[in-house]
Amino acid sequence: MENRKVRILVEGALAAALALALSYLRLWRMPQGGSITLESVPLFLFTLRWGLKAGLGTGSVAGLLQLILGGYVVHPAQALLDYPLAFAALALAAVCRRPLWIGLLIGTAARFACHVLSGVVFFAAYAPEGTNVWAYSAIYNGSFMLPSLVLSIIAIYIIWPRIQKAG
Secondary structure (H helix, E strand, C coil), X not given: CHHHHHHHHHHHHHHHHHHHHHHCCCCEECCCCCEECXXXXXXXXXXXXXXXXXXXXXXXXXXXXXXXXXXXXCCHHHHHHHHHHHHXXXXXXXXXXXXHHHHHHHHHXXXXXXXXXXXXXXXXXXXXXXXXXXXXXXXXXXXXXXXHHXXXXXXXXXXXXXXXXXX
């Protein structure tokens, strides 16, 4: 039992660190924040392997690491929404493991909701005059999160069967 807890802790730390490292390998960077990356992949793999509770903790640690090492903060609530809550939300992928893509979509949709809410409340000034802030925030955040989701799904469908075989 104790060995299992240590293994989860170590794998969680590695997943959070790898997510942070992958966040710096940007395929595309948006002007007001957000990027197309593979940072979600290690968090998804970890949560699929160890479940919702462990995934929530690891995701929030990954978000806190990103916040501490270069996050953009305009308000404490925005910091929580865009970093620890958004990355913890990815753990919702654990609620549906078959087919995998549905779980990944659920986790990404929850993260997307955190970013959209943050955009509406704290970044509405960036919306062009006369534009609905909800639509602007959804389009802005979707423009980098949808490609990141597609890349994550491809990567996980390649990696996940190998992880399952390894035990």
